[in-house]
Amino acid sequence: MNVIANEAFRFYTSSLLVEITGKNAHHLKEFVRILKEIDESSIFYHVHNAFREYSFAPGKYSNDFARWVAEDVEESALAEKLSSIYVRDFTNIEDIRKRLIEIVENHLNSATEIRKAPEGREFHFLRSIAIVSPTEYEAMTLSEFVVALKRVGMRSLYFHFFEAHLRLGRKTNDFSNWLRFSLDNPQMADEIEALDPYFMTMDQLRDRIIDICQGSTESKLVKVVVKIPQEITHDIATFGKRIFRWLFRWLYD
Amino acid sequence: MTKENIFKLKVSLADYATVIRPQNFEEIMMLGRQLSGKTVKMVNSTYAGGGVAEMLHRVVPLFNELGLKVKWEIIKGNNDFFNATKAFHNALHGKKVEITDRMFQTFEEITMENCQALSFDEDIIVIHDPQPAGLIRMKDRSPGKWVWRCHIDTAHPDMRVWNFLEKYVSQYDASIFSAPGFAKELPIPQYLIYPAIDPFAEKNRELTTYEINSVMRKLSIPQDKPIVTQVSRFDYLKDPIGVFETYKLVKKHFDCRFIYAGGSASDDPEGNQVLNELKERADGEKDFHILLLPPFSDFEINALQRASTIVLQKSLREGFGLTVTEALWKGKPVVAGAVGGIPLQIINNFTGILIHSVEGAAYQIQYLLNNPKVAKRLGEYGREHVREKFLLTRNLRNYLLLFIALGSPGQSLIELPK
Numbered sequence: 001m002n003v004i005a006n007e008a009f010r011f012y013t014s015s016l017l018v019e020i021t022g023k024n025a026h027h028l029k030e031f032v033r034i035l036k037e038i039d040e041s042s043i044f045y046h047v048h049n050a051f052r053e054y055s056f057a058p059g060k061y062s063n064d065f066a067r068w069v070a071e072d073v074e075e076s077a078l079a080e081k082l083s084s085i086y087v088r089d090f091t092n093i094e095d096i097r098k099r100l101i102e103i104v105e106n107h108l109n110s111a112t113e114i115r116k117a118p119e120g121r122e123f124h125f126l127r128s129i130a131i132v133s134p135t136e137y138e139a140m141t142l143s144e145f146v147v148a149l150k151r152v153g154m155r156s157l158y159f160h161f162f163e164a165h166l167r168l169g170r171k172t173n174d175f176s177n178w179l180r181f182s183l184d185n186p187q188m189a190d191e192i193e194a195l196d197p198y199f200m201t202m203d204q205l206r207d208r209i210i211d212i213c214q215g216s217t218e219s220k221l222v223k224v225v226v227k228i229p230q231e232i233t234h235d236i237a238t239f240g241k242r243i244f245r246w247l248f249r250w251l252y253d
Numbered sequence: 254m255t256k257e258n259i260f261k262l263k264v265s266l267a268d269y270a271t272v273i274r275p276q277n278f279e280e281i282m283m284l285g286r287q288l289s290g291k292t293v294k295m296v297n298s299t300y301a302g303g304g305v306a307e308m309l310h311r312v313v314p315l316f317n318e319l320g321l322k323v324k325w326e327i328i329k330g331n332n333d334f335f336n337a338t339k340a341f342h343n344a345l346h347g348k349k350v351e352i353t354d355r356m357f358q359t360f361e362e363i364t365m366e367n368c369q370a371l372s373f374d375e376d377i378i379v380i381h382d383p384q385p386a387g388l389i390r391m392k393d394r395s396p397g398k399w400v401w402r403c404h405i406d407t408a409h410p411d412m413r414v415w416n417f418l419e420k421y422v423s424q425y426d427a428s429i430f431s432a433p434g435f436a437k438e439l440p441i442p443q444y445l446i447y448p449a450i451d452p453f454a455e456k457n458r459e460l461t462t463y464e465i466n467s468v469m470r471k472l473s474i475p476q477d478k479p480i481v482t483q484v485s486r487f488d489y490l491k492d493p494i495g496v497f498e499t500y501k502l503v504k505k506h507f508d509c510r511f512i513y514a515g516g517s518a519s520d521d522p523e524g525n526q527v528l529n530e531l532k533e534r535a536d537g538e539k540d541f542h543i544l545l546l547p548p549f550s551d552f553e554i555n556a557l558q559r560a561s562t563i564v565l566q567k568s569l570r571e572g573f574g575l576t577v578t579e580a581l582w583k584g585k586p587v588v589a590g591a592v593g594g595i596p597l598q599i600i601n602n603f604t605g606i607l608i609h610s611v612e613g614a615a616y617q618i619q620y621l622l623n624n625p626k627v628a629k630r631l632g633e634y635g636r637e638h639v640r641e642k643f644l645l646t647r648n649l650r651n652y653l654l655l656f657i658a659l660g661s662p663g664q665s666l667i668e669l670p671k
């Protein structure tokens with residue numbers, strides 16, 4: 001817990017100001033046409049919005065597109081396919097865009113009718129301006145990291161965990177990155193990387209990361225505690241056997 | 254100073270810290286530090302009456318507490334001007350009203366008078382709603398950034414009025430709308446800031462059981478069975494007849510009471526007609542209560558919502574639907590029409606239930622009456638949803654973010670210094 005990192009981990013937070021693009025889709029053909037030309041920041045917003053906002057419980061749909069298709073266009077199968085897009089599988093927005101277009105176009109190719117969303121329920125493409133700022137929290141050791149993680153807001157957690165892979169261009173997150181390269185703890189970095197944040201709330205995600213950070217040191221302690229008696233037992237047993245054999249030989253001789 | 258104003262002044266940032274998540278509070282404080290010393294002027298048309306004035310009464314002191322220097326001023330006008338702007342307001346809402354050339358002339362004349370009377374030396378000028386929108390004429394003589402905040406549902410405006418207004422609005426540096434569907438094609442950035450409710454307002458503050466019971470006694474509504482309430486104007490678009498039809502369907506299978514509570518309709522001929530029709534239909538139904546509440550009945554509305562088992566909002570058309578926000582904040586399961594801003598607040602089967610018909614409303618109400626655990630969970634999630642997105646503090650935060658973004662036009666990523 002008290003190994004000092006090569007570099008401090010500074011917690012940042014990002015806030016979004018939402019901008020209305022003025023582009024609206026009334027049906028899926030229009031939707032896919034806009035999807036092809038809309039800013040990356042709009043796609044980024046709509047695939048992340050659900051995770052940012054509904055922190056108190058995991059939502060039914062993983063992105064805004066799936067929710068619109070399910071609830072307003074009422075194409076359940078397509079909504080399920082769109083909802084199955086794992087943002088963590090992608091390291092850039094263009095690939096997410098291609099996948100979305102591919103799914104919708106495949107649906108349109110086999111669709112017998114193009115359903116229209118009811119009036120007032122069209123899809124409004126939004127985009128966001130991200131305002132990133134450093135928080136007051138910084139960690140040089142694992143214990144400081146855990147203390148800070150308990151205190152930072154969910155937008156900070158989101159910034160370091162969800163957005164990082166798009167920023168870093170790799171399937172990782174800022175926490176694992178720091179643990180691996182600054183604290184030389186690849187095992188813990190791997191455990192955190194393996195977490196699937198898409199089926200838990202932000203609070204649950206935070207707890208799991210803290211558990212890994214604390215649990216790993218605790219499990220090491222447990223291992224040590226468990227290891228020591230095993231070694232002692234083994235040594236005692238070995239020593240006992242030796243004494244027994246020595247006594248046996250002495251009596252026998 | 255009225256009691257209400259004294260109450261308003263007493264609420265400070267520290268009070269909101271007891272309601273919102275600590276991280277959100279810290280974020281507001283951090284953004285406030287970034288903007289400390291920034292001068293802002295808010296301009297609207299009145300200090301009293303209406304949701305905008307109510308909101309400004311609350312947020313201006315909070316901005317100042319955060320370290321910004323925010324002034325609030327109003328424009329002045331004669332009766333002709335305010336009659337014209339009232340007509341514009343209704344026309345922008347999509348109502349059919351007579352708009353004359355003289356109204357446009359009056360608007361421009363009074364705008365010029367206000368331009369001469371007011372000064373605009375601040376870093377940021379926020380103009381609320383159409384009445385003072387023409388003040389943008391002063392932009393060339395002002396060093397600040399200009400923002401037009403539209404609080405109106407402009408989804409279906411009278412285009413003659415909108416086109417007149419647009420020539421002013423398009424000169425601003427940015428605009429703010431309350432829902433994506435209200436925005437228009439404009440050459441300036443359009444930001445989205447949802448309307449919000451104040452958890453400390455008389456309509457939303459926590460009430461004791463004694464207070465709730467006393468209101469129910471005063472209104473002669475027994476609390477002997479589950480209560481389903483809709484709070485709305487007596488307006489066909491709020492579907493009061495549909496509420497009564499829903500009651501009839503539910504009542505066949507579940508013994509309950511329905512309340513339709515609306516404001517006074519004395520100056521609204523259509524409102525009176527709707528009220529009379531509803532009374533006629535519900536004649537003899539002892540468990541369907543029609544309440545005609547006088548103005549300033551916020552306390553009573555609060556108690557009615559809190560005494561309800563389910564809150565209904567069976568609107569056929571809706572603006573943002575702040576009555577839904579209020580009910581969600583009170584932890585009530587809400588069954589509401591999927592219109593206007595309601596789907597922004599109700600994620601179906603998650604923070605409430607969306608319906609499209611009388612039959613749908615009746616079925617879902619029966620379902621919730623028979624499944625109180627589901628109803629409780631919807632209410633809890635609904636409250637958390639409002640806590641995150643539709644409280645006044647979220648509004649405050651969004652304004653702070655906008656003020657920061659105005660300093661970096663065109664950037665999608667803004668990094669703030671430590």
